[in-house]
Amino acid sequence: MKGSSRRAKRAAAAAGRRRGVLAAALAVVAVAGLTVTAVASEERSRPAQDRTLQAGLEALVKDGTVPGALMSVRDRNGRVTNYTAGVADIRTKSKVPTDGYVRIASTTKMFTAVAVLQLAGEGKLSLDDAVEKHLPGVVRGTGDGAAIDGRNITIRQLLNHTSGMTREMPLMPEGILPIRDRYFEARELLDAALTQAPTFAPGQERVWKYSNGGYVLLGLVAQKVAGRPLAEVITNQIINRAGLEETYYPGPGDREIRAPHPRGYLFAKDDKGNPVPGRLIDITRFDPSIAGAAGQMIATPSDVNKFLVALQEGKLIKPAQLAEMRQTVDSPGFPEGWRYGLGTIEMKLSCGITAYGHGGDADGFQSRAAITPDGRAVTIAVTNDEAGVPEVLAFFDKALCAQK
Known part of the structure; x- marks a missing residue:
């Protein structure tokens, strides 16, 4: 793993620096009789x-x-x-x-947002596109969420949480413990969110409400437009590009x-x-x-x-x-x-x-x-x-x- 390799190199370099610092300190002690204090950090603090x-x-x-x-x-x-x-x-x-x-x-939402904004910068989507343009027929609410419709939600509204998508996470009603070993597909998360009543109805003055479901939907938009899995898009276009x-x-x-x-x-x-x-x-x-x-x-x-x-x-x-x-x-x-x-x-x-x-x-x-x-x-x-x-x-x- 790249991270593990970097840590190994960093640890080896730090160890070398500490040995050098300690040797220098011992030399000073031999001359001046000073007390030795080991340097335990790569950075010297203020x-x-x-x-x-x-x-x-x-x-x-x-x-x-x-x-x-x-x-x-x-x-x-x-x-x-x-x-x-x-x-x-x-x-x-x-x-x-x-x-x-x-x-x-x-x-993670910052990374998902950057992936979407990169696609906008490349002209592959517009922030004011309706979700329907990129995922036709996918975003249709059911049950209490019947008012949700991808034709009335834009990518910008998903990004800034003004889409009306629910804040709730209906697949974990009893918290993390009962599902800690369960794997969920993104579409499964979205379908569950689409059963939940929206924050406001289409046509109502838009308000703000934080929505995890909205960002799950953004991830699906990004990977559809990019033509690659979201994890790969984020890894190649953000993590690797920034040297993370x-x-x-x-x-x-x-x-x-x-x-x-x-x-x-x-x-x-x-x-x-x-x-x-x-x-x-x-x-x-x-x-x-x-x-x-x-x-x-x-x-x-x-x-x-x-x-x-x-x-x-x-x-x-x-x-x-x-x-x-x-x-x-x-x-x-x-x-x-x-x-x-x-x-x-x-x-x-x-x-x-x-x-x-x-x-x-x-x-x-x-x-x-x-x-x-x-x-x-x-x-x-x-x-x-x-x-x-x-x-x-x-x-x-x-x-x-x-x-x-």
């Missing part, structure tokens, strides 16, 4: 700022409901610093791997996460569905096909930042498509100052800066990623998607605003 961010990350895991946290920060000069806190495994108490793999969940060696779209039947990775957890529930304090269930291994084009991908935090940089620097889509991507709409229910674009979120930060990115909540993993106009990128992930959400958001804002 002590004051790094201590602040490290302390904030450790605060997220202090009470144990979030077992582990990891973060990668790329400053505007391209310098990367990685952070970890807590434990990777509550049973063994092993350390969280630096820049380990995590499920990035709905951050630690990002991948899991294939059929792939329930694992590449090593190294922390384990993901969710709360045990009582008979009424309420969390049981102090009891966590390991949900690291499950089939992510239930999320498909809306949330199936896996990556390391530093690779997500590389993607954000490549996107902002015009390496993945043309300036016209990036401008379209960042045209936003009101997004009721999102944090104050956040608006949704085409597969990206505009985030007004507490320091007055605007960042663009996305977040994702897969069972066991909660992540947030964004980049500021001057190129500072932050991706944070924690290993429980049901705990500490406000605290993670507040710290994420703080990390993006730390410009010193």
